[in-house]
């Protein structure tokens with residue numbers, strides 16, 4: 001009974017959308033994806049009147065990105081578990097001076113050793129949208145891969161993580177807080193576009209990193225849909241992957257995330273099944289994690 005009322009509200013809103021969608025108007029649905037070329041798309045129906053996909057004229061000038069690194073596919077019908085690793089910063093932090101920041105950071109050397117070990121041990125890396133396609137039965141599943149995810153869009157994603165990923169031919173998914181882009185310590189759109197061009201996936205992480213469980217329905221639609229739409233316009237590519245700020249979400253928020261067009265969303269739940277694409281657990285990689293601890297974390301999911 002815990003979800004009875006939110007589910008009722010969602011059903012009520014969905015029926016309102018269906019009733020007010022005339023012919024020629026796009027309905028919100030699981031197959032809608034934020035696109036760079038959808039500025040004529042009337043995504044804002046009755047339930048989402050304020051959402052506009054920004055002008056994409058600049059985005060269309062972005063060169064096509066390099067193809068994402070491929071992974072070795074599992075035999076048809078097999079879906080091995082795909083550990084999803086959660087990172088924030090790749091930087092050196094003084095543990096005594098900033099214990100919280102230290103816990104959220106791995107050093108460039110730590111990160112290089114981790115990715116080097118993954119590649120040497122035969123793990124491929126997979127982007128979140130490809131992981132979702134595998135779980136949804138729409139794409140190949142990797143035989144033995146991990147997904148590397150980076151939250152918040154800090155500048156060291158570009159200056160420190162990207163060189164390591166490129167050195168080892170790895171890919172990752174970077175979740176951007178659209179309203180923080182260009183602020184002190186965060187990447188600007190040029191760096192984010194460069195990540196994309198280097199074969200990384202760019203996902204959305206809301207507009208302002210607010211706890212979504214404190215917002216009403218329309219505010220959530222705004223935070224979830226408009227962040228993805230702006231990022232899509234800026235990078236000139238669809239945005240399919242979302243990450244709940246601070247991992248805070250509920251059934252209604254997950255339903256909104258699905259309905260506005262994402263194919264998957266990650267949480268901060270440490271472990272669990274990957275059957276629910278909008279409640280995907282992730283293993284947190286800590287700053288004080290030893291190399292052995294890192295290897296054991298990955299191997300515990302996928303030996």
Ligand SMILES: [Zn+2]
Pocket residue numbers: 151152205209245246
């Ligand atoms: Zn975050």
